[in-house]
Amino acid sequence: MKFVSWNVNGLRAVAGKGFADIFTSLDADFVCLQETKLQEGQIDMEFLGYQSYWNYAEKKGYSGTAVYTRHTPLSVRYGFGIPEHDTEGRVITLEYGSFFLVCAYVPNSQDGLRRLDYRMQWEDALRAHLTALDKSKPVIYCGDLNVAHEEIDLKNPATNHLNAGFSDEERAKFTELLAAGFTDSWRYQHPEEVKYSWWSYRMNARERNAGWRIDYFVVSNRLAEKIVATDIRNDIFGSDHCPVELDVTVLI
Numbered sequence: 001m002k003f004v005s006w007n008v009n010g011l012r013a014v015a016g017k018g019f020a021d022i023f024t025s026l027d028a029d030f031v032c033l034q035e036t037k038l039q040e041g042q043i044d045m046e047f048l049g050y051q052s053y054w055n056y057a058e059k060k061g062y063s064g065t066a067v068y069t070r071h072t073p074l075s076v077r078y079g080f081g082i083p084e085h086d087t088e089g090r091v092i093t094l095e096y097g098s099f100f101l102v103c104a105y106v107p108n109s110q111d112g113l114r115r116l117d118y119r120m121q122w123e124d125a126l127r128a129h130l131t132a133l134d135k136s137k138p139v140i141y142c143g144d145l146n147v148a149h150e151e152i153d154l155k156n157p158a159t160n161h162l163n164a165g166f167s168d169e170e171r172a173k174f175t176e177l178l179a180a181g182f183t184d185s186w187r188y189q190h191p192e193e194v195k196y197s198w199w200s201y202r203m204n205a206r207e208r209n210a211g212w213r214i215d216y217f218v219v220s221n222r223l224a225e226k227i228v229a230t231d232i233r234n235d236i237f238g239s240d241h242c243p244v245e246l247d248v249t250v251l252i
Contacts, residue, residue, distance in 0.1 A: 001250050002027070005103065005142035005215060007034040007198070007241035011066070012043055017238040023047060026243065029070050032092075034105035034144045036064035055079070057089040064089040065143070067103050071096065071252050080125050091126070093133070098251045099223070100133045104143040109164040116169060123173040131180050138220035140248070141182070144198075144241065145216050149174045149184065152194060153213040165214060183224040185217040185246050186232065195232045198241045206240075217246040226250065 004026050008014040011033065023031060024047070031050075039056055046052060050068045055078045057063040073094040079086030094101045104126065109116045133139050147170045151157035160166045178184065186195075196211025205211065217230065228247040236242050 001029045001248060001252075003030045003032070003101070003140060003142065003217065003246045003248070004028040004243050005032040005034070005144075005217065005245075006243035007105070007144040007215060007239060009035050009239040009241065010037040011045070012038070014238040015043065015045060019238060020045070020047075022236055022238065022243075023068075026245075028245070030101060031068040032101070032103035032142050033066040033068075034064075034103070036066050036089075037061050038064050053092055053094065055089040055092050058087045062088065063105055065092050065103050065105050067092050067094060067101070069094065069101075073101075080129050082125055085122055085125050090122075091129075093129075096250075096252050099138045099140055100136075102130065102133070102139060102141040102143075104141065104145070106144060106146040108146050109167065109170060111164065113162070113164060113167055116164075116167065120169060120173065123170075123177075127173075127177050127180060130177070130182070134181055134220050138223045138250075139182070140220075140223070140246070140250075141218045142216060142244070142246070144214060145174070145218075146214055147171060147174050148212045148214055149187075152192070153196075155196070155210040155212070165212060177218070181221050182218045183221050185219050185224070185227055185248075186213070186230045186244070188224055189227060189230045195234065197232050197234070197244055201240055215241055215244045217244060219246075219248065223248060223250070 077093040148154040197215035199206035199211040231245040
């Protein structure tokens with residue numbers, strides 16, 4: 001099964017940059033999107049053979065997630081069921097016979113880490129959600145996780161220490177998640193490879209490849225040996241992020 005995750009930074013914007021052709025070329029079983037920045041009814045973008053599920057933020061033009069799938073889920077859940085965490089459209093969970101798929105757009109801690117406290121609470125809720133699911137069946141968790149876990153995951157770790165996305169607290173939460181029974185699929189297959197999935201729009205960062213790896217597929221440990229391939233598609237443009245891919249042997 002092929003899974004793709006992509007922070008599109010506004011689906012209406014990327015729709016004008018060849019999104020439909022890119023979507024078709026990816027030829028994935030599942031395409032998970034983050035930062036769709038939509039309200040219901042603002043776009044009509046369906047693809048033959050796919051069903052789609054959407055979680056919208058209450059705030060207009062903000063956040064939001066979506067999943068396109070070729071396979072009808074047993075159930076769909078939006079958010080965590082925790083009111084203070086479920087107003088920004090950040091999580092969609094699809095259940096299948098042998099696994100759960102969770103698409104998430106993790107909150108950014110923002111300049112000066114002014115939203116770090118909320119981010120820590122959100123991370124705890126997310127980890128509780130994933131570990132509860134994992135007790136039932138394996139989990140495939142993907143999205144813009146807004147953290148570069150190790151120094152290898154960003155171009156300039158020294159100058160970004162304590163900045164949003166590379167604070168000690170955010171990195172520790174990701175470590176805690178992995179310790180709870182999960183595997184970073186890209187790093188599992190590529191332990192020393194440097195490749196990024198996000199670049200600032202400032203200072204020609206993408207042209208200089210001054211990027212961060214903040215988009216992930218994280219899987220239950222018992223799925224790690226079933227990973228066939230992973231990729232970071234930095235050849236694909238249209239957003240400040242590029243898609244990331246996972247090919248894993250699972251049954252529907």
